[in-house]
Amino acid sequence: MSDIPADLKYIASHEWVRVEGDGTVTVGVTDHAQDALGDVVYVELPEVDVVLSAGDEAGVVESVKAASDIYTPLSGTVIAVNSTLEDAPEQVNSDPYGEGWFFKLRLADAGELDELLDADGYADVCDADT
């Protein structure tokens, strides 16, 4: 069983969102996603200051198995990226909700948060996946 923290939001393409409460969010890929990918060996992150719309490609994660696009669940401006993943991509596997985070956004429209899945909703997506 994969770990799906109750305090996070999710989208069906297996990214998670932590609402920081100051108009910003942190985004990463879920435990279910990292498990399905296998060992992550390379991560391509968006550039800081880039403006993204919800659903845009925001990066790539390459595992021993395959390359997968990372999508931004929300619209906004990239304010930080986790550049430690360049040299330690395995953090995506070992700590997907912590040190394995991908990027932070300043939200363009906080209303979009209502569109996201909660932990139960995301658990249903994972069940349907397997």
Add this chain to the structure above:
Amino acid sequence: MSSALKRTPLAEAHEAAGAKMVPFFGWEMPLHYGSQLEEHHAVRSSGGIFDVSHMTVVDISGPDATAYLQRLLTQDVATLAPGQASYGALLNEAGGVIDDLIAYRRGDGYRLIVNAATRDGDLAWLETHRTGAVEITERPELAMLAVQGPEALARATAWLGAAAPALAALPPFAFLEDGDRFLARTGYTGEDGFEVVLPAAEAVDAWAALLAAGLAPAGLGARDTLRLEAGMNLYGQDMDQTISPLEANMGWTVAWAPEDRAFLGRDALAAQKAEGVPTRQVGLRLEGKGVLRAGLEVFEEGADGAWDPVGTLTSGAFSPTLKEGIGLARIKATVPKAANLAVEMRGQYRRVLRCRPPFIKKRS
């Protein structure tokens, strides 16, 4: 119509060890036991153990066995003494590779170990070309383990028992038989070690004893990156029935002498050798960060700065040892060695350096 996947005698042991089991050419096999990268590193730094019981073991015997195999294989089995083995291929008449294999010369015949994916076609080919007094016996009741790594032999010493010193003293591609254990200094990782063919009923105990000796269970994922770093071909990717051994860096497996050995595919190969091969296999290393993948197109930089397609990656991976993208590619033979090469990844041309595999130094 669905048919159940075949399971090796060790399937339950894999599941108990936490393996992620995947379908693999009709077999249910372990992909990894948690981390493919850690398994790869374990084999390079100490030792690992692979269940390769899906491989097909075929024994060839009878008074005409030598002449028969001399007609079917690229290598000349007549040059093997009992206890010696060699790597080579079965070719079709057009010189294409039906399969790659190892042929072992035993006291009273030969053993061939061929790929699981090609089993049916190989057996049909062997039967079609059978002449004279030759018996062909598949040995599905046997299991096979690969024990690989710099500490593989040392860690397996207790399990090997009295055979340990003799096995350790053998050169690569030699083998010995210790009771019903067939022990060969072969492998698919570029590391020291051995492979053992043994009765299926003994496989579970052997697996447990070797794990207890500190050998790490390793799956198909690590097996693939290990063989690629060692510059070894994977049948169905790096060569197939449409590719000759001369185009797949397997020219060294072809025994041209004696000249009158009319092995199947010889005429086509000789003609290709005289005319020059249309494509050749090269190693590629990706400049900068990223991963090479099978199927990527390879481009050569033209005089005008444009990129012209010249071939395709047949294998690609992230090399856990080198920490860079590596791959094998088949490119037009006319591409000069000094040409600038690139692959197209996500809309960008990324430079790749041509090299001669292996990507890592062989240590055995």
